Amino acid sequence: MRYRSQSVAYWYFAAAMVLFGLQIVFGLLSATKYLGPDPLLYILPFDVTKVIHTNLLIVWVLTGFMGATYWMVPDESRTELHSVKLAYIQLVLWLLMGVSAVIGYLFRYGTGNKLLEQPLPHKLVIVVCMVIFLYNIGMTIWKSRRFTTTEGVLVLGIGSAAVLFFPALFEYKNYVVSIFYRWWTIHLWVEGVWEMIQGGFMAYLLIRLSGADREVMEKWLYVIVGLVFIAGIIGTAHHYYWIGVPGYWLPIGGIFSALEPLALAGMAIYAYSAIRRSGLSHPNTLALHWTVGSALFTLFGAGLLGLAHTWPSVNKWTHGTLITAMHGHAAFYGAYAMIVMAMISYALPALCPQRRESGTALGYWAFWLQIVGMFGMTLSFATAGIGQVYLERILGLGYLDTQLKIQVHFLMLVATGSVFAAGVAAFIVDFFRYAPRFEVSEEKAPDPDGRSLLAARA
Ligand code: HEM
Ligand code: HEM
Ligand SMILES: [Fe+2]
Numbered sequence: 001m002r003y004r005s006q007s008v009a010y011w012y013f014a015a016a017m018v019l020f021g022l023q024i025v026f027g028l029l030s031a032t033k034y035l036g037p038d039p040l041l042y043i044l045p046f047d048v049t050k051v052i053h054t055n056l057l058i059v060w061v062l063t064g065f066m067g068a069t070y071w072m073v074p075d076e077s078r079t080e081l082h083s084v085k086l087a088y089i090q091l092v093l094w095l096l097m098g099v100s101a102v103i104g105y106l107f108r109y110g111t112g113n114k115l116l117e118q119p120l121p122h123k124l125v126i127v128v129c130m131v132i133f134l135y136n137i138g139m140t141i142w143k144s145r146r147f148t149t150t151e152g153v154l155v156l157g158i159g160s161a162a163v164l165f166f167p168a169l170f171e172y173k174n175y176v177v178s179i180f181y182r183w184w185t186i187h188l189w190v191e192g193v194w195e196m197i198q199g200g201f202m203a204y205l206l207i208r209l210s211g212a213d214r215e216v217m218e219k220w221l222y223v224i225v226g227l228v229f230i231a232g233i234i235g236t237a238h239h240y241y242w243i244g245v246p247g248y249w250l251p252i253g254g255i256f257s258a259l260e261p262l263a264l265a266g267m268a269i270y271a272y273s274a275i276r277r278s279g280l281s282h283p284n285t286l287a288l289h290w291t292v293g294s295a296l297f298t299l300f301g302a303g304l305l306g307l308a309h310t311w312p313s314v315n316k317w318t319h320g321t322l323i324t325a326m327h328g329h330a331a332f333y334g335a336y337a338m339i340v341m342a343m344i345s346y347a348l349p350a351l352c353p354q355r356r357e358s359g360t361a362l363g364y365w366a367f368w369l370q371i372v373g374m375f376g377m378t379l380s381f382a383t384a385g386i387g388q389v390y391l392e393r394i395l396g397l398g399y400l401d402t403q404l405k406i407q408v409h410f411l412m413l414v415a416t417g418s419v420f421a422a423g424v425a426a427f428i429v430d431f432f433r434y435a436p437r438f439e440v441s442e443e444k445a446p447d448p449d450g451r452s453l454l455a456a457r458a
Helices: 004-035 048-075 084-106 121-146 151-164 177-210 212-239 249-278 285-307 312-318 322-353 362-394 397-404 407-433 450-457
Strands: none
Touching: 004 048, 004 084, 004 322, 004 407, 048 084, 048 121, 048 151, 048 177, 048 322, 084 121, 121 151, 151 177, 151 212, 151 450, 177 212, 177 285, 177 322, 212 249, 249 407, 285 322, 285 362, 312 322, 312 362, 322 362, 322 407, 362 397, 362 407, 397 407
């Protein structure tokens, strides 16, 4: 750790870990409900466990983004954070919001708008937290007078994510209008501005882990951001196929969303070429696993499995089925869960000095169990989804009859989900195994040009 204030990141990461664990408990609970009579039907039905599962996901991933930003910005701008106190106030407010929202869902207190179910008071607290966050980061950079492209892309992503939350603050009486604007937040988050956040973290990690040339990496970053913008913004229309808006959205959505995987392929090539060209200049190979893993899993889960059902003539059969869940899991995990775990794995040895820089055996178990488990879960959702589309949408069998016929895939989902959960448990145990000790290292801040860092080490 080069700056004392970077230690706030630890508490954000710790909170994210607890919420991640809870998210998985509610995921497994949701999956077991597919298997038959539900003893908890009147206490904790599927709709409640699912909303808690997905909301915890969003809250823990955003907590991770915030922690990782508080870690990265002092490093990039070479300065202490503007206010540590504000960062803690933000964390406490944020967690109070997240936990009380989940408790509210248990009592059916929510708006019912998928992924944006938070009641208005909670949404307003989210806005307050984002304002504090942006102010703190903005002031830090402003005072330092040092602003790198890498952190620029990150901050642009965070700022735009906050702006795009605004459509979610209003309630629309008309369902079509409500769905139309819902995607301005959800789609433009996951297929637009959050990809900038991922790109910013990815560039930071690759520059430090591979010693790749900063100038080259940042040029690539511009290309990726450009592609995200061109395809991702108009690609929103792939959610407008069947919601009651004019038919011209069909070709627009199909063509532009089919271009989106290009940006993701760019990111994967970028990660791979950084490692190939520059090798390894840093001992933390565990963080490198998570970084490159994130780029590749995103290409698979978001790029390939997104493309698989984005064309209108396919989507008319698969819309809202388990095919969507297949893609939603692999994409969210690869892009956002893995990049947060990459940032945590990179920062942790500096926050807990007893930890080995190259990662622990348990850390590698966590990585591989999660990869194998999530791949298996994706296949389970895929096979269940293909069966569902055929039986329900093509043959016209009833929804519940279909669910009974595809139960074998749900057994596979619970089995592979358990492997994944073991990987998550390993990551969490590994995180808390060593006590944090916040010491500022004497090491000079690295040269912004990764190559000279490499030369200095050699
Ligand atoms: C990191 C990037 C991505 C993430 C995290 C992600 C995640 C998700 C999630 C969670 C949903 C379900 C949303 C809901 O129903 O509320 C969804 C739907 C969808 N995604 Fe993605 N996605 C990503 C990228 C992509 C890309 C690049 C494509 C296309 C090439 C794509 C195509 C689709 C389509 C067509 C749907 C609608 C499915 C339906 O009609 O039910 N996604 N995505
Ligand atoms: C043991 C691990 C997990 C299990 C068993 C599990 C199970 C489930 C189940 C059963 C659903 C409901 C699908 C439906 O509506 O029919 C769901 C939804 C969802 N889960 Fe998970 N999940 C797990 C982990 C994760 C992880 C790690 C992520 C992301 C990083 C994630 C993201 C999502 C998303 C985005 C949805 C909404 C998908 C949609 O609306 O189509 N889950 N999960
Ligand atoms: Fe989308």
